[in-house]
Amino acid sequence: MGFSMRKIDYCQALNEALHQEMAKNPDIFVFGIGVPDHKSVFGSTRGLLETFGPDRCFDTPLCEDSMTGFALGAALGGMRPVHIHIRVDFLLLAMNQIVNMIASYNYSLGGKVKLPIVIRTIIGRGWGQGMHHSKSLQSYFAHIPGLKVVMPTTPRDAKGLLTAALRDNNPVIFIEHRWLYWAENDVPEGEFLIPLGQGNILREGTDLTIVATSWMNVEALRAADLLAKQGVYVEVVDPRTIAPLDEALILRSVEKTGHCLVADNDWVECGFSAEVAARVAEKCFGRLKSPVRRLGFAHTPCPTVRCLEDEFYPNAKRIVAVIHEMLGLPPIDLSGEFSYSHESRFKGPF
Amino acid sequence: MGFSMRKIDYCQALNEALHQEMAKNPDIFVFGIGVPDHKSVFGSTRGLLETFGPDRCFDTPLCEDSMTGFALGAALGGMRPVHIHIRVDFLLLAMNQIVNMIASYNYSLGGKVKLPIVIRTIIGRGWGQGMHHSKSLQSYFAHIPGLKVVMPTTPRDAKGLLTAALRDNNPVIFIEHRWLYWAENDVPEGEFLIPLGQGNILREGTDLTIVATSWMNVEALRAADLLAKQGVYVEVVDPRTIAPLDEALILRSVEKTGHCLVADNDWVECGFSAEVAARVAEKCFGRLKSPVRRLGFAHTPCPTVRCLEDEFYPNAKRIVAVIHEMLGLPPIDLSGEFSYSHESRFKGPF
Amino acid sequence: MSYPGLELYKKLYLARRCEEYIVKYYPQNDMKTPMHMSMGQEAVAVGVCHAVGSTGLVLATYRSHAAFLAHTQNVPLFFSELYGRVNGLANGKSGSMHLADPDHGHWGSSGIVASTIPIALGLAFAQKRKNTGATTVVFFGDGAIDEGSFWESINVAALMKLPVLFVCEDNGYAVHTPSKKRHGYDSIVDIVGQFRCATFSDDSNDVESICNMTQQALSIIQAGGGPVFLHIKCYRYLEHVGINDDMKDAYRPVEIQEAWLKKDCLVLQRLRLINEQGVEEIVIQQLEEQVETSIHHSIVAAKQYSSPDPSQLFHGVFYEEN
Amino acid sequence: MSYPGLELYKKLYLARRCEEYIVKYYPQNDMKTPMHMSMGQEAVAVGVCHAVGSTGLVLATYRSHAAFLAHTQNVPLFFSELYGRVNGLANGKSGSMHLADPDHGHWGSSGIVASTIPIALGLAFAQKRKNTGATTVVFFGDGAIDEGSFWESINVAALMKLPVLFVCEDNGYAVHTPSKKRHGYDSIVDIVGQFRCATFSDDSNDVESICNMTQQALSIIQAGGGPVFLHIKCYRYLEHVGINDDMKDAYRPVEIQEAWLKKDCLVLQRLRLINEQGVEEIVIQQLEEQVETSIHHSIVAAKQYSSPDPSQLFHGVFYEEN
Ligand SMILES: Cc1ncc(C[n+]2csc(CCOP(=O)(O)OP(=O)(O)O)c2C)c(N)n1
Numbered sequence A, B: 001m002g003f004s005m006r007k008i009d010y011c012q013a014l015n016e017a018l019h020q021e022m023a024k025n026p027d028i029f030v031f032g033i034g035v036p037d038h039k040s041v042f043g044s045t046r047g048l049l050e051t052f053g054p055d056r057c058f059d060t061p062l063c064e065d066s067m068t069g070f071a072l073g074a075a076l077g078g079m080r081p082v083h084i085h086i087r088v089d090f091l092l093l094a095m096n097q098i099v100n101m102i103a104s105y106n107y108s109l110g111g112k113v114k115l116p117i118v119i120r121t122i123i124g125r126g127w128g129q130g131m132h133h134s135k136s137l138q139s140y141f142a143h144i145p146g147l148k149v150v151m152p153t154t155p156r157d158a159k160g161l162l163t164a165a166l167r168d169n170n171p172v173i174f175i176e177h178r179w180l181y182w183a184e185n186d187v188p189e190g191e192f193l194i195p196l197g198q199g200n201i202l203r204e205g206t207d208l209t210i211v212a213t214s215w216m217n218v219e220a221l222r223a224a225d226l227l228a229k230q231g232v233y234v235e236v237v238d239p240r241t242i243a244p245l246d247e248a249l250i251l252r253s254v255e256k257t258g259h260c261l262v263a264d265n266d267w268v269e270c271g272f273s274a275e276v277a278a279r280v281a282e283k284c285f286g287r288l289k290s291p292v293r294r295l296g297f298a299h300t301p302c303p304t305v306r307c308l309e310d311e312f313y314p315n316a317k318r319i320v321a322v323i324h325e326m327l328g329l330p331p332i333d334l335s336g337e338f339s340y341s342h343e344s345r346f347k348g349p350f
Numbered sequence C, D: 001m002s003y004p005g006l007e008l009y010k011k012l013y014l015a016r017r018c019e020e021y022i023v024k025y026y027p028q029n030d031m032k033t034p035m036h037m038s039m040g041q042e043a044v045a046v047g048v049c050h051a052v053g054s055t056g057l058v059l060a061t062y063r064s065h066a067a068f069l070a071h072t073q074n075v076p077l078f079f080s081e082l083y084g085r086v087n088g089l090a091n092g093k094s095g096s097m098h099l100a101d102p103d104h105g106h107w108g109s110s111g112i113v114a115s116t117i118p119i120a121l122g123l124a125f126a127q128k129r130k131n132t133g134a135t136t137v138v139f140f141g142d143g144a145i146d147e148g149s150f151w152e153s154i155n156v157a158a159l160m161k162l163p164v165l166f167v168c169e170d171n172g173y174a175v176h177t178p179s180k181k182r183h184g185y186d187s188i189v190d191i192v193g194q195f196r197c198a199t200f201s202d203d204s205n206d207v208e209s210i211c212n213m214t215q216q217a218l219s220i221i222q223a224g225g226g227p228v229f230l231h232i233k234c235y236r237y238l239e240h241v242g243i244n245d246d247m248k249d250a251y252r253p254v255e256i257q258e259a260w261l262k263k264d265c266l267v268l269q270r271l272r273l274i275n276e277q278g279v280e281e282i283v284i285q286q287l288e289e290q291v292e293t294s295i296h297h298s299i300v301a302a303k304q305y306s307s308p309d310p311s312q313l314f315h316g317v318f319y320e321e322n
């Protein structure tokens, strides 16, 4: 049970959490479309079939709705299912089982049973993923009582939070971002757990708080770098779990900085950014030096062509520009700065 | 095309809009589970089968997902489908077709086609409707670009907005509240239309703005009555369309009153109430006299038993209590005042 | 009980009388929950649940009463739940549409048509993995077979050879819409039979036939032969939801109702006990009284419990260790 | 064209060569859209679309190219869309996975498996209501038939006798998972045949057989006989998504690939033209060159258009009058 560190990537971190927890707990099994194939969900389920056998790592027909019901039934039967979807968009086929059934099932049983269900799902982006492979939907799940919602940003969080999700006795929607799969940082080797409901300060700062989710933390950190050159120090707060939300951490940061920008990896309208903005505006009332601002996807379906995709997604430069507005600073020329596009890695086929 | 008025109820208003528009436009047809049966969706589709025949008013097998795709296809083929669901909860089976397909279909065709699809659906409440017959979900639809979302409160609005929805060339989710079906007021006899995207001031006031949706407007008006006795005059703003939102109307009201409570007929977390609160807090920054507050369903599944149902739903008394807090007024005893429960009408069977 | 058919009759009688009490007391407006009555259809739930026995796991629909009572016989908590009392199965949170009693192998009912069918797959998978030998039974109506999740579930169960018994309670209607207006085929049994899933059908309304048929089905399942689909015709006596007769609405032909009334499952079984199984009527009457008394007591007891405390609202959303 | 099979060959050749050009130019990273290649499977799209003719309405999947090209032959806008140019079918918004061309009766492709199947129902209903006489064709894979919406749609089409042609392009795999790991039955055709839906199947990879079979299907549909289901075996030459061969991944047996390569649909049809239909090879070569040139020109032209203006992002979410 060492805490010795070494650099691994987000994908390996997810994979490691699964290996370690499945070795410990024979009730855990992973399943879903393509889960045991040679591509192993971008590598995140690698080795599970070989190590734990086809009873604990298996493929399914294409039927998201009924296999989600399957997960619920397996949990009722004392198992700990992990249902994996290669895109969040496909969960829209399973909303009845997730929202009508899973979320309220325990309530209808008087709260008596354990319902350890993990739904792992991946946000796509770039290279023409387009309107059917780019959704995020954290607000859909956070809106519903009875679901926990997790969005890890760093490899360390990916491992620690997935471990926590696998040990939780309640349904957890675990949303990963495809572009984060290549992120690398220090991750403890042994088992370790980050409790659900604890946010994380990714970077300390004094001048403004950015609350960011998933990939948007990468953009926020990059914006923080750009702003630091100007002597503006922003604090980047990653809630990590969307529900339950670590409101206290967010509020503490905003109390300190007096400014808050929410950069959510999703559409803005009725999204998680609205929830954070509403809470911050209410709870820090009178102590905010500027109105809470929000950034998210453009309010359009996600287009395929790159030049429109670039407009669709907010990025570090847009964050910088909004922060300049918020702080009353003159705009600066960022045209020389790069933007993330993962062109070289995330390209055709994909 | 007279504007002569007479009192009819919400259900008749819906029915009248359907009759008038179907008579005008042969491309409109209504369909869905139980739509032409003798109960005619609580009476709202009454007479359509007899008047327009089984080609334009028909029943379907129980398959929400594919019949929603059917609606999309029919619209592509030049028809104007109206798909009716007796509870909003059942739309969770159709989320793939609504969110992945309908909402972005025109975008994928370059915006070239008309997609006149109306999805009428009803919010249940009371008498043990419970967790599968009580959802509201306006934020789910408003979150997604490409959908319009309407929630009429008054019979007049029901008719005017349904007419507008039926004439719109885009998908409209039209959310009715079962308890409003008995509401009565003056409704023009002839064809008439309330444009989508226009809110309505249901009651003028100077001291505080309540932005309320659907049934919550009834509670808000009742709260306004109770408060008026104390000399507190609240303005009740009904957005009527959730998307596109008449932000200007809301902001104007809040600029006047300096206080805003959002009373949404839904869960609070990442809901429409968050969107309104975030916008008002941002746009009225510095001119608000108190933080924007929100009221909605308790963050639990909807329980069956009455005493818990009463806790689950916010009501006029809770609105009054929150407003007292907001305005710094001492609480008053409301125990003698009635609460709406529609006990006598909305009871078993149902 | 020494007579083979008497236990079956007792369960039929229990289900029927519980609902007759509901009809009687519902107008007092103290059971504030929408009632989808099983009356008329009891032979399905009783025949199947009796064969499956207490180790079986059951999932059902909002038309929950007969399946619940036949499997759990938990009359006291049944009424406590319908009355929304603090000692109810879910402290009044679930009501008639969501009845469940995991301690007695009843894993839930649902207000969403077809939604418990896929849950049965996972429950059955868990039994297989944990080698419990238990069979999972899921009840659903002829409306549920319209839904995609039914088809997906048949495919998955057949593919994975899951120990599931699918029971289609075909009362011919989804609310007021007859099957023929919803089905683009003649025989669901012929279709399901094309999957790797054995099928049986029955339209006798005879609880013993249904029980025997279920036993055959169970032997296939227990031999590892995968899922079995039972298609059982039946007739709903009352309106879709509620306690009233609705023949006045004229959507169901009177002749058909008459035919079914003639083979009422209680009448059939009671006659058989007397005429074929040599049970004296007095024995039956005693049994009936016994059931009657137990129901009566359960109702009286239920009413004496209080409603849950408002703070209960927030409990049970997530799992709570005891 | 005077030879009956030449037009079919031309369409096969067009689809194949367009994709070969994609394979050639994709590495230049200017077509930034995930490519699900039809290569190997062209006989299905071409045979069916040819029979259906230009009045037919087509819906397809993300494996969109062959069906799109066979039905619309709109090569210029096809490439403009793949290159994300302002003159593309949807100004670059739709890319490979969402190809559509309503002006030529192509009503859309989708990135969500099975999701265009129910859309076909409504499109067919509209044709029936408007008496256009047009048939709606929907293409989908063997993976799509796992989804509930497929089953719901077959039921609805059969029930409503809709003029729909369901075309299952069975390449034996959903991504890397073979049918037998996903299907709890032996024959989809036997199952669908139990609905009120005629069925046909083919595993010849012969475009003329497929075209003839489709003509038979159309005569049933046009006579008001309701929907027809075609089950057509085929083989995908490349990886699930992308332009590469993936036999190295070893999830598909080499023998099977070899067998299919032997009956490559272009080879079959080319040989038939020469050996059975008396077409001189030079005629074929001229045709090939002609197609080749048109593709080449389309690509050159597409590249010369500019990308859409960023402001385009906000257009087309809702219907805009011109
Ligand atoms: C998914 C869904 N769609 C629609 C409804 C509304 N509804 C409730 S019961 C019912 C009919 C179901 O018929 P069937 O399955 O035959 O069961 P029965 O009521 O006849 O026992 C319908 C349409 C629902 N509850 N869930």
Ligand SMILES: Cc1ncc(C[n+]2csc(CCOP(=O)(O)OP(=O)(O)O)c2C)c(N)n1
Binding pocket: A033, A062, A064, A086, A090, A093, D063, D111, D112, D113, D140, D141, D142, D143, D144, D145, D171, D173, D174, D175, D240
């Ligand atoms: C609803 C849904 N689930 C999963 C996926 C991921 N996915 C994309 S293609 C595919 C396989 C589909 O197989 P099939 O229908 O046979 O079509 P093929 O690719 O073989 O042409 C899968 C699982 C998806 N796009 N949509």
Ligand SMILES: [Mg+2]
Binding pocket: C141, C142, C143, C169, C170, C171, C172, C173, C174, C175
């Ligand atoms: Mg029925």
Ligand SMILES: [Mg+2]
Binding pocket: D141, D142, D143, D169, D170, D171, D172, D173, D174, D175
């Ligand atoms: Mg395939």
